[in-house]
Amino acid sequence: MKALLQPHRIVMLLIAAGLVMWICLAGRWDWLWEPKYQTLILQGVWRTIWLLALSVLIGFALAVPLGLAQASGPWYLAVPARVFCTVIRGTPLLLQVWLLYYGLGSLFPGIPWIRESDLWPILRQAWPYALLALSLSYAGYEGEVMRGAFASVPRGQIEAARAMGMPRHKILTRISFPQALQSVLPTLGGETVLQLKATPLVATITVLEIYAASSRVRQDLLITYEPLFFVAAVYLALAGVIVLGFAWLESRRPRRTA
Amino acid sequence: MESTLGLLALSPPGWGGTLLVALWASIRIAVGAFGIGLVIGLAGAYGKIYGGPILRDCLGVYTTMVRALPELILILLLYFGLTDLMNRALLVMGYERIQISGVVAGIIVLGVVQGAYATEILRGAILAVPAGQIEAAKAMGMPARKVASRITLPTMLGLALPGLSNLWLIATKDTALMAIVGFNELTLATRQAASTTKAFFTFFIAAGLIYLVITLISTWGFARLERWARRGDPPRQAGGR
Amino acid sequence: MSIATAAAPGNVTGSVTGKAEAIRVENLHKSFGPHEVLKGVSISAKEGDVVTLIGGSGSGKSTLLRCVNFLETPSSGRILIGGEEVRCRGDGTPSDRRQIERIRQSLGMVFQQFNLWTHKTVLENLIEVPVHVLKKPKDEAVATARKLLDRVGLAAKENAYPAFLSGGQQQRAAIARALCMEPRAMLFDEPTSALDPELVGEVLAVIRSLADEGRTMLLVTHEMKFAREVSDHIVYLYNGLIEEEGPPDQLFGAPQSARLKQFLKSVS
Ligand SMILES: Nc1ncnc2c1ncn2[C@@H]1O[C@H](COP(=O)(O)OP(=O)(O)OP(=O)(O)O)[C@@H](O)[C@H]1O
Ligand SMILES: [Mg+2]
Numbered sequence: 117m118k119a120l121l122q123p124h125r126i127v128m129l130l131i132a133a134g135l136v137m138w139i140c141l142a143g144r145w146d147w148l149w150e151p152k153y154q155t156l157i158l159q160g161v162w163r164t165i166w167l168l169a170l171s172v173l174i175g176f177a178l179a180v181p182l183g184l185a186q187a188s189g190p191w192y193l194a195v196p197a198r199v200f201c202t203v204i205r206g207t208p209l210l211l212q213v214w215l216l217y218y219g220l221g222s223l224f225p226g227i228p229w230i231r232e233s234d235l236w237p238i239l240r241q242a243w244p245y246a247l248l249a250l251s252l253s254y255a256g257y258e259g260e261v262m263r264g265a266f267a268s269v270p271r272g273q274i275e276a277a278r279a280m281g282m283p284r285h286k287i288l289t290r291i292s293f294p295q296a297l298q299s300v301l302p303t304l305g306g307e308t309v310l311q312l313k314a315t316p317l318v319a320t321i322t323v324l325e326i327y328a329a330s331s332r333v334r335q336d337l338l339i340t341y342e343p344l345f346f347v348a349a350v351y352l353a354l355a356g357v358i359v360l361g362f363a364w365l366e367s368r369r370p371r372r373t374a
Numbered sequence: 375m376e377s378t379l380g381l382l383a384l385s386p387p388g389w390g391g392t393l394l395v396a397l398w399a400s401i402r403i404a405v406g407a408f409g410i411g412l413v414i415g416l417a418g419a420y421g422k423i424y425g426g427p428i429l430r431d432c433l434g435v436y437t438t439m440v441r442a443l444p445e446l447i448l449i450l451l452l453y454f455g456l457t458d459l460m461n462r463a464l465l466v467m468g469y470e471r472i473q474i475s476g477v478v479a480g481i482i483v484l485g486v487v488q489g490a491y492a493t494e495i496l497r498g499a500i501l502a503v504p505a506g507q508i509e510a511a512k513a514m515g516m517p518a519r520k521v522a523s524r525i526t527l528p529t530m531l532g533l534a535l536p537g538l539s540n541l542w543l544i545a546t547k548d549t550a551l552m553a554i555v556g557f558n559e560l561t562l563a564t565r566q567a568a569s570t571t572k573a574f575f576t577f578f579i580a581a582g583l584i585y586l587v588i589t590l591i592s593t594w595g596f597a598r599l600e601r602w603a604r605r606g607d608p609p610r611q612a613g614g615r
Numbered sequence: 616m617s618i619a620t621a622a623a624p625g626n627v628t629g630s631v632t633g634k635a636e637a638i639r640v641e642n643l644h645k646s647f648g649p650h651e652v653l654k655g656v657s658i659s660a661k662e663g664d665v666v667t668l669i670g671g672s673g674s675g676k677s678t679l680l681r682c683v684n685f686l687e688t689p690s691s692g693r694i695l696i697g698g699e700e701v702r703c704r705g706d707g708t709p710s711d712r713r714q715i716e717r718i719r720q721s722l723g724m725v726f727q728q729f730n731l732w733t734h735k736t737v738l739e740n741l742i743e744v745p746v747h748v749l750k751k752p753k754d755e756a757v758a759t760a761r762k763l764l765d766r767v768g769l770a771a772k773e774n775a776y777p778a779f780l781s782g783g784q785q786q787r788a789a790i791a792r793a794l795c796m797e798p799r800a801m802l803f804d805e806p807t808s809a810l811d812p813e814l815v816g817e818v819l820a821v822i823r824s825l826a827d828e829g830r831t832m833l834l835v836t837h838e839m840k841f842a843r844e845v846s847d848h849i850v851y852l853y854n855g856l857i858e859e860e861g862p863p864d865q866l867f868g869a870p871q872s873a874r875l876k877q878f879l880k881s882v883s
Binding site for chain 2: 205206309317348
């Protein structure tokens with residue numbers, strides 16, 4: 117608190133407050149009070165949040181086996197896992213999103229049993245492709261992270277478990293995985309912020325999340341900056357929540373000293 | 375599939391030539407942005423370490439904001455903001471408005487984004503240089519700038535290269551974001567080719583392979599560079615547990 | 616009493632009178648925050664003198680040596696190198712960067728941890744400052760460097776990177792690097808403390824040969840036997856002050872202060 121109140125910081129805070137005030141007063145914000153845009157924005161925020169949450173969960177669930185396969189799997193699992201991670205990490209997410217949406221989207225209607233299945237109404241929408249692309253992307257990046265995490269669990273830990281006669285899957289779930297998770301937790305927060313920053317890309321395939329909602333406002337009202345400032349604030353807030361959440365998760369775990 | 379491979383031919387009706395032109399634009403943006411990012415990053419890192427409290431706080435705001443906001447929004451804000459500001463300045467000075475070319479805009483905007491990440495990477499690497507290396511140079515009467523260029527930078531290079539390699543890959547992939555502001559780089563050209571010909575898989579996979587090749591070559595190159603930069607590192611202890 | 620000896624040139628016991636003063640420290644104070652590490656220390660080394668600082672851990676030996684080279688900024692006091700006083704601002708920081716650089720170039724510092732530059736080969740370490748700061752012709756610098764490497768017994772290692780050398784070899788290379796500057800005086804800060812016992816001898820032999828050829832040296836060491844053999848003058852520091860000083864035979868043979876007696880007992 118003391119550090120925050122150094123004279124130059126107070127001046128900087130005042131300047132920042134002044135800028136915000138100026139943006140609020142000089143900009144055009146009437147649309148924020150129109151019910152039409154309010155629902156658009158609320159829905160957008162909600163879509164962003166669940167796209168993020170689901171893709172992180174699915175992606176992480178995929179990342180664990182991907183990391184494990186690379187760290188200690190047999191070659192016929194390690195190689196495909198490695199290729200998958202390399203491809204995901206080596207190509208732009210936008211390209212992946214478009215490949216899945218336009219590619220699969222053009223393929224599915226030609227396959228009768230898909231078109232007649234109960235899933236078809238869902239597959240005709242854009243969000244499944246968005247969720248799939250985001251999940252695979254997270255899986256690719258986190259698979260690499262988990263590989264490092266599994267590889268860095270000290271051998272002695274596993275040998276100790278083996279020496280006590282623990283079966284392999286028990287060693288994995290009780291020893292390796294908790295330790296790997298503990299070591300990636302600090303990075304995971306940052307990675308999740310990165311994932312948040314990736315979500316606006318799905319606006320390009322007509323998913324109406326918060327960025328797309330702001331684009332709609334921009335096009336409807338022909339204003340440039342206000343909606344951009346607004347989404348920027350929303351993303352900053354979401355990123356802040358993620359960082360705080362992970363800091364809290366981390367603080368609940370026992371600290372390793374020295 | 376076989377029938378659509380012909381669409382990748384270099385000359386029309388194949389789209390290969392279009393894609394290569396777009397690839398060239400992507401590469402120019404990536405190289406330029408990475409270069410600007412390095413310059414900003416180096417200045418920012420030294421500013422964060424040795425600068426006064428005001429400079430440090432300003433740099434802190436810069437790196438935090440850039441790293442917390444989606445690149446797409448930064449690109450739009452910077453693109454509109456910078457062109458607006460520049461044109462206003464030009465009008466005030468009595469010049470005509472100008473249209474910034476897509477490549478230049480892309481380089482500047484992505485460079486500013488890269489600079490924030492580079493600042494953090496280089497700062498960490500500079501701080502990780504053992505104090506004794508710098509003290510030995512000072513003790514021999516090396517001027518501060520010589521110490522920076524001949525001791526600190528070469529020593530921290532090995533530590534910074536993995537991060538920089540990653541950053542360069544981000545630069546190549548972030549060029550795809552310029553597609554969203556309508557700039558004709560590889561990803562946008564691919565989508566145009568794909569939607570014109572309806573051969574979605576062919577084109578998207580071809581573009582994916584191009585990106586992948588760039589990634590693999592760069593990774594290999596950076597790994598060699600790192601090995602060179604770490605030529606003085608102690609030999610690995612054999613047989614560690 | 617230390618100030619008295621230092622203030623009267625030619626009276627420093629154990630040194631030949633009539634020689635110029637290479638290093639002179641007057642009433643040096645140094646604090647880190649509230650912690651005063653040096654509380655008024657004066658020493659003097661004439662050309663060709665070997666002055667050795669001994670004392671317990673934390674007594675301020677390294678700090679004193681680092682102040683002489685301005686790696687630490689003294690809180691107060693005067694430091695003269697070759698009769699030249701370093702000009703300081705009111706707050707004690709040196710006012711002339713160039714002057715500091717020039718003075719440092721005339722003092723060869725050898726660190727406990729060697730501090731050879733890891734990204735340069737041994738030869739590159741030696742010619743770095745002569746070529747890139749002093750702008751000597753490269754072949755000339757290389758010739759000098761080779762001669763010095765030969766002298767410290769490292770002629771075969773000129774293209775090795777420091778990490779591939781033993782500690783003793785690294786320290787000998789570091790000494791050669793300091794000698795490359797043709798320094799007016801050498802500063803050694805516990806040059807053998809980081810070495811395995813079997814490597815200490817080879818480094819001490821090099822330092823001894825430097826002492827024998829009449830180099831001015833300021834030496835911090837815990838090797839008491841060696842200190843007694845090579846030094847002209849011994850200074851015992853206790854808690855930031857000079858507790859006792861004098862020629863080696865007097866200091867080791869007939870220590871006056873109880874603390875020095877205690878200290879000598881504890882290290883032998
Ligand atoms: N940069 C620094 N900041 C704060 N305190 C310091 C600093 N450098 C040294 N000190 C303190 O100054 C005191 C003297 O340190 P110095 O290194 O000079 O001792 P020394 O006599 O060389 O001991 P040793 O034999 O262990 O090397 C110690 O208490 C140390 O903690
Ligand atoms: Mg010391």
